[in-house]
Amino acid sequence: MKIAVLGTGHVGQTLAGRLAELGHEVTVGTRDVTATLARADPDAMGNPPYAAWATAHPAVSLAPFAEAAAAADLIVNATSGDVSLAALEAAGRDNLAGKVLLDVSNPLDFSAGFPPTLFVKDTDSLAEQIQAAFPDARVVKSLNTLTAALMVEPRQLADGDHSIFMSGNDAAAKETVAALLASFGHTDVIDLGDISTARGPEMYLPIWLRLMNALSVPIFNIKVVR
Amino acid sequence: MKIAVLGTGHVGQTLAGRLAELGHEVTVGTRDVTATLARADPDAMGNPPYAAWATAHPAVSLAPFAEAAAAADLIVNATSGDVSLAALEAAGRDNLAGKVLLDVSNPLDFSAGFPPTLFVKDTDSLAEQIQAAFPDARVVKSLNTLTAALMVEPRQLADGDHSIFMSGNDAAAKETVAALLASFGHTDVIDLGDISTARGPEMYLPIWLRLMNALSVPIFNIKVVR
Numbered sequence: 001m002k003i004a005v006l007g008t009g010h011v012g013q014t015l016a017g018r019l020a021e022l023g024h025e026v027t028v029g030t031r032d033v034t035a036t037l038a039r040a041d042p043d044a045m046g047n048p049p050y051a052a053w054a055t056a057h058p059a060v061s062l063a064p065f066a067e068a069a070a071a072a073d074l075i076v077n078a079t080s081g082d083v084s085l086a087a088l089e090a091a092g093r094d095n096l097a098g099k100v101l102l103d104v105s106n107p108l109d110f111s112a113g114f115p116p117t118l119f120v121k122d123t124d125s126l127a128e129q130i131q132a133a134f135p136d137a138r139v140v141k142s143l144n145t146l147t148a149a150l151m152v153e154p155r156q157l158a159d160g161d162h163s164i165f166m167s168g169n170d171a172a173a174k175e176t177v178a179a180l181l182a183s184f185g186h187t188d189v190i191d192l193g194d195i196s197t198a199r200g201p202e203m204y205l206p207i208w209l210r211l212m213n214a215l216s217v218p219i220f221n222i223k224v225v226r
Numbered sequence: 227m228k229i230a231v232l233g234t235g236h237v238g239q240t241l242a243g244r245l246a247e248l249g250h251e252v253t254v255g256t257r258d259v260t261a262t263l264a265r266a267d268p269d270a271m272g273n274p275p276y277a278a279w280a281t282a283h284p285a286v287s288l289a290p291f292a293e294a295a296a297a298a299d300l301i302v303n304a305t306s307g308d309v310s311l312a313a314l315e316a317a318g319r320d321n322l323a324g325k326v327l328l329d330v331s332n333p334l335d336f337s338a339g340f341p342p343t344l345f346v347k348d349t350d351s352l353a354e355q356i357q358a359a360f361p362d363a364r365v366v367k368s369l370n371t372l373t374a375a376l377m378v379e380p381r382q383l384a385d386g387d388h389s390i391f392m393s394g395n396d397a398a399a400k401e402t403v404a405a406l407l408a409s410f411g412h413t414d415v416i417d418l419g420d421i422s423t424a425r426g427p428e429m430y431l432p433i434w435l436r437l438m439n440a441l442s443v444p445i446f447n448i449k450v451v452r
Contacts, residue, residue, distance in 0.1 A: 220450055
């Protein structure tokens with residue numbers, strides 16, 4: 001599949017690398033290609049800048065948001081939640097129309113430090129805002145409840161015996177995403193329902209953040225035992 | 227231990243019954259004993275009214291909030307979140323002072339129907355409001371992430387192989403609660419940290435509600451796989 005991964009940070013890199021490894025034709029989308037390649041410093045978590053990552057992943061292309069989205073069959077929103085709507089606007093609504101848009105972002109607000117709060121919650125969600133802003137995109141929320149490494153390689157933890165969620169209005173789009181998640185190694189994909197159910201997994205972030213602090217590692221996930 | 231369970235609904239009944247079964251001296255606290263015993267209708271979930279339950283549980287006493295709290299070593303807040311602060315005020319701050327106060331409530335707002343939203347979240351929590359209102363009580367948040375039956379009998383699901391959370395400022399109070407949880411059958415009690423970490427498990431409710439809807443049963447829990 002031709003896949004555009006919007007976002008050049010650690011989450012975007014991790015998703016792009018794994019998708020390329022699985023044989024997809026992957027283009028990472030960015031606001032400004034030159035600026036992205038010029039960044040020389042690691043991110044806040046110590047991950048290498050995009051250019052260093054790209055050298056190690058020559059199969060993955062880099063293009064402006066709109067160019068990446070235009071060529072893609074499926075688009076992944078891996079931008080920071082606070083810039084997701086602007087990034088998707090830059091990708092162009094015509095380039096999103098009719099396409100599966102896998103939204104893995106979280107509406108985190110770091111303005112008051114750590115742990116972050118959520119800038120949308122409870123009566124709305126970032127996934128719903130994206131679906132409302134781009135009604136012709138087929139938005140599916142998933143993977144936002146996991147650290148990047150586990151999004152794409154769930155079997156590195158307990159041989160994948162844990163759960164992942166999915167919300168969206170379009171049944172066929174959810175089938176496409178479920179197949180992609182299965183190809184990553186996810187074995188328990190729970191369809192929560194329409195896009196409004198994304199309020200659940202987005203509001204899960206506060207307990208995820210406290211668990212990361214209590215466990216001192218980001219490599220954990222929840223299994224829904226039933 | 228002498229335990230007061232504040233709240234006569236299904237959660238209070240379930241906790242009181244199990245605590246009595248474990249040998250504790252249990253008094254259920256209510257605003258108005260006569261009114262509680264006069265209720266003849268099942269609750270919204272079809273659970274029998276208090277009087278019918280009490281007949282089947284003769285070891286459990288019923289008393290006004292203040293009387294129940296005054297006699298207790300440990301107090302459980304099992305009232306609806308929207309009346310918890312008022313119920314604890316009625317219990318009397320002197321009767322709460324120095325005591326472990328296990329808060330199992332959730333700040334659910336049903337005013338716009340189902341699923342409910344949260345009337346406090348993200349930058350505050352009901353547990354923190356309770357601790358702030360009753361600074362001499364030793365508040366521990368726990369059990370709010372489970373349906374009542376699983377709070378007290380976790381082994382009925384996957385032989386108890388799932389997780390529960392605990393938040394509070396007082397280490398000794400958390401030890402007392404952890405021992406109580408272990409006596410119920412909980413095997414994985416995760417201490418998230420101080421009372422502010424209760425924002426995590428309280429904000430977990432929205433995904434719990436969507437999971438209950440997706441799974442069509444309330445008998446499920448999460449296991450933190452790490």
